[in-house]
Amino acid sequence: MSLRYALLGLLADEPQSGYDLTLRFERSLKRYAWHARHSQIYPELNKLAADGLIAVVAEGARGRRTYALTETGREALHSWLTDWSSLQPVRNEFVLRLFLMSTLDPAEALPLLRGVHDHAKHEVAELEARVEAASGPGGQWEFGRLAAEYGLRQYQAMLEWADWAQAELSRLAPDEKSADATP
Numbered sequence: 001m002s003l004r005y006a007l008l009g010l011l012a013d014e015p016q017s018g019y020d021l022t023l024r025f026e027r028s029l030k031r032y033a034w035h036a037r038h039s040q041i042y043p044e045l046n047k048l049a050a051d052g053l054i055a056v057v058a059e060g061a062r063g064r065r066t067y068a069l070t071e072t073g074r075e076a077l078h079s080w081l082t083d084w085s086s087l088q089p090v091r092n093e094f095v096l097r098l099f100l101m102s103t104l105d106p107a108e109a110l111p112l113l114r115g116v117h118d119h120a121k122h123e124v125a126e127l128e129a130r131v132e133a134a135s136g137p138g139g140q141w142e143f144g145r146l147a148a149e150y151g152l153r154q155y156q157a158m159l160e161w162a163d164w165a166q167a168e169l170s171r172l173a174p175d176e177k178s179a180d181a182t183p
Contacts, residue, residue, distance in 0.1 A: 003036050005077060006025075007041065009077060012077060021045075022037075045067060048073065053076055054067045055067065106173035113169065114162075116158065124159060128152060131145070
């Protein structure tokens with residue numbers, strides 16, 4: 001169901017083709033919020049058009065269609081955005097792995113935590129650049145700015161947590177060099 005609202009939200013930003021929407025999923029949403037393939041996007045666009053939530057505003061070569069949000073679509077997006085009672089239970093594979101990590105020896109878990117640290121450090125650097133790019137002139141909101149800032153803070157917390165977790169496990173893994181425990 002969220003794919004529907006992701007597409008409506010992207011179309012609220014500007015009219016786009018299915019190809020353009022697929023690129024936006026690949027470049028930003030896939031990595032930080034929602035994954036969708038073109039084989040999912042195009043059928044959903046057809047459903048949204050059939051429901052009157054979007055409309056074809058231009059047709060180009062090779063059947064390329066540009067879609068825009070209708071007023072009904074804008075109202076549906078608004079209703080979804082303001083109704084937090086519909087939030088689904090959390091499904092986070094990363095956190096599930098953390099729950100189960102105690103089944104590993106500390107010496108096995110430490111390299112995994114180093115990988116989490118390195119990944120979080122990379123994401124912090126990339127998101128800092130995205131937040132900077134999404135900061136409009138005069139501090140105005142740009143599309144995706146709140147999500148980019150959330151992602152940045154989430155990865156900063158993950159980086160801090162990874163440092164803490166490595167230090168904790170280093171105490172339990174005497175054969176690991178403490179210099180290797182934290183980067």
